[in-house]
Amino acid sequence: MKYIDEFQDPGLARRLLDEIHATVTRPWALMEVCGGQTHSIIRHGIDQLLPKQVELIHGPGCPVCVTPLEVIDKALEIASRPGVIFCSFGDMLRVPGTGRDLFQVRGQGGDVRVVYSPLDALRIAEQNPEREVVFFGIGFETTAPPNAMTVHQARKRGIRNFSLLVSHVRVPPAIEAIMRSPECRVQGFLAAGHVCSVMGTAEYPELAARYRVPIVVTGFEPLDILEGVRRTVLQLERGEHAVDNAYPRAVRAEGNPAAKAMLDEVFEVTDRAWRGIGVIPDSGWRLSERYRDHDAEIRFSVEGIDTREPAACRSGEVLQGLLKPHECEAFGTLCTPRSPLGATMVSSEGACAAYYLYRRLDLGSARRQGQASSAPGAPSAPFPADASANVPPLEGSSVV
Ligand code: SF4
DSSP: OTTTGGGSOHHHHHHHHHHHHHHOOSOEEEEEEEHHHHHHHHHHTHHHHSOTTEEEEEEEEOHHHHSOHHHHHHHHHHHTSTTEEEEEOGGGGGSOOSSOOHHHHHHTTOEEEEOSSHHHHHHHHHHOTTSEEEEEEEESTTTHHHHHHHHHHHHHTTOTTEEEEEEEEOHHHHHHHHHHSTTOOOOEEEEEHHHHHHHOSTTHHHHHHHHTOOEEEEOSSHHHHHHHHHHHHHHHHHTOOOEEESOTTTOOTTOOHHHHHHHHHHEEEEEEEETTTEEEEEEEEEEOGGGGGGBHHHHTTOOOOOOOOOTTOOHHHHHTTSSOGGGSTTBTTTBBTTBOSSHHHHSTTOHHHHHHHHHHHHHHHHHHTTOTTSOOOOOSSSSOOOGGGGSOOOSOOOOO
16 A cells, blocks of 8 residues: 555565664664554564663553543543533543443443544534534544534534543653653654654754753654664764654655644643553643633533553553563553553554554464563564454544
């Protein structure tokens, strides 16, 4: 398929790998920020093809995974109320809240609907003026502009029965929080290309300079990721720490001015809690004063939520890059995509889901041989057969 196949070319991958192998002289730890990149890395075995000195640490860039439990529980509470139509992307329906999920609310009679765009939810509100329609607005800088536009449209067209349950987060403050952590091992970042296609690259030079880390904007296909790794490692070996755009076919320095203007119009920056990580200052958006009457949290006064995370789930450590998914005791036993303990196992961008989908057979055999914590056997060539052919797909996913 054009625009896909050329970025999965094994011959070009081999050349990039050879350059990376020739460049590296000592250990480096790089973090890919985005869950989509994590899935591509694990699916294609990229981490296993790199020199042993290059470690890829999986970052917190899965929107479903970082949505706080308290917000999930608020969604469950609102969706349970009579007269409410609760709309969401499919990924969120199986994310465990305290004791249940949105699928179970639907099974108990709640009107929970999967939509593929926030505008679908707005249309439902227009068609059902006697009902309250709520859209679950989660995600990073990628999903925030269409959600902002939808609220803007609701206000402009006087659709008063539409509201947004907002849990939007921003990448740069998360990078800063990671770098400030005393346990941080990250020496370079692969920044998420789709986020930068909206926001541009202007937020990164200050971070790169302050923490002396290279930040390379990277895409999602195997060659994009290998090129991102190559450029990051090259900078590290040279002692440089610049922002570099390795994804110019999608990212311009200024980003998308129209999308940014819509964000500024509808949202304002606020502190946000990240599931498993905690509150990060200025790391999110909420509706600005002008649009506050479309805020579902205010409209439904959901207070007094008592949250409880499963004790066995270590997704907070996974999201901070402190633990690989297969190092969690519950991985593949107590916790599977069909019976998830944490959001990282159920989301289509979650690191635990990636290891389960593409590595669980290798990991199972390694465990049987008494090597539970070691990495599974490396493939001999780019790229190994897609292991996902043997496992069931996750539920519908539309959040990026
Ligand atoms: S494998 Fe399951 S229990 Fe363990 S960290 Fe991942 S989501 Fe949580």
